[in-house]
Amino acid sequence: MKKYFSFRGKSSVPITSSLRDGFGLRRDKRTVARNSQQGYNIRDKDLKKIHRAACLGDVAKMHHILVLRKNGINDRDKMHRTALHLACANGHPDVVSLLVERKCQLNLYDKEARTPLMKAVQCQEESCVTILLEHGADPNLTDGNGNTALHYAAAGQNVSIVEKLLLHNADIEGRNKDDLTPFLLAVAENKQQIVEFLMERGANIHAIDRWKRTALMLAVTYESTDIVKLLLQEGINIFFEDECGWTAEEYATVSGFNV
Known part of the structure; x- marks a missing residue:
């Protein structure tokens, strides 16, 4: 996982997670299967x-x-x-x-x-x-x-x-305590089948976590190409800003993700 950013003039989103002891977004290896x-x-x-x-x-x-x-x-x-x-x-x-x-x-x-x-x-x-x-x-x-x-x-x-x-x-x-829904977690963990299934079952694709990060922001951060495409096809808001004023495009730029 690439480190979160610190562009000049904007503060960074904190990298903490209520999943840190089992599976989460904070650590370098983000899934339970690989890291615990x-x-x-x-x-x-x-x-x-x-x-x-x-x-x-x-x-x-x-x-x-x-x-x-x-x-x-x-x-x-x-x-x-x-x-x-x-x-x-x-x-x-x-x-x-x-x-x-x-x-x-x-x-x-x-x-x-x-x-x-x-x-x-x-x-x-x-x-x-x-x-x-x-x-x-x-x-x-x-x-x-x-x-x-x-x-x-x-x-x-x-x-x-x-x-x-x-x-x-x-x-x-x-x-959970970071306001991650199962859908947001599946996106961040790059579990495409789970993401698609939860969407079919009515999961809210517009949910945001405690730092107002969208599923699209998480997907580009973790370079989940297929999930990014899926979310864009479903019409997710690409202009939404997190609590620091960042859009998904800026997340993509800092992560080196080619949208």
Whole structure:
């Protein structure tokens, strides 16, 4: 990512992001897939028996633990993760099914303020996402930075997960602490399929973030050529100014993007 600019006579837009710990616009590598570990860092000493079984996807062991009540179904490990968090992050839908059938709590937060649904989405574990949504997991809860499961999906590659979230009433215009909607995030992350799908589902292409940056400004900044073309075809306002008076054309000039 090229650094934001400092033309003489105009102040620069601050480069901060409420997504900096998972996927965001601040860092040199902007997507979670390239710049952070999506799953959990597992240390055996942090885990109880139920958590080990969840990590391994051992359904028989999990059933044994629950029947004998060796651990509670919602017990936390040292990182505040439940067995459901760990099963989702590691892609074990059979364990997830067992836990939800035994009435585990679906919407608990781990130490990073992420729900099991957020982890399943972040790790692209669609089967786990489906089970959670069908059993009533809330798609509109937010992490510490205001991101919903749909924000995590917008930074991913799986259109089907985005569709499942929307079918279960995920807020397509939900905003995180930087006022980034899932659509704006998908633009900045250069996820063209996600961008197109969200547009088809009625996402507001004229949304702006907390610095009044439009989708077009983000697209040219991150050199997302095809998305720029798409936004122009949809009639996005090319003359809109951010809070510092910058237009998309000036963003393009500073980024070295050939409009």
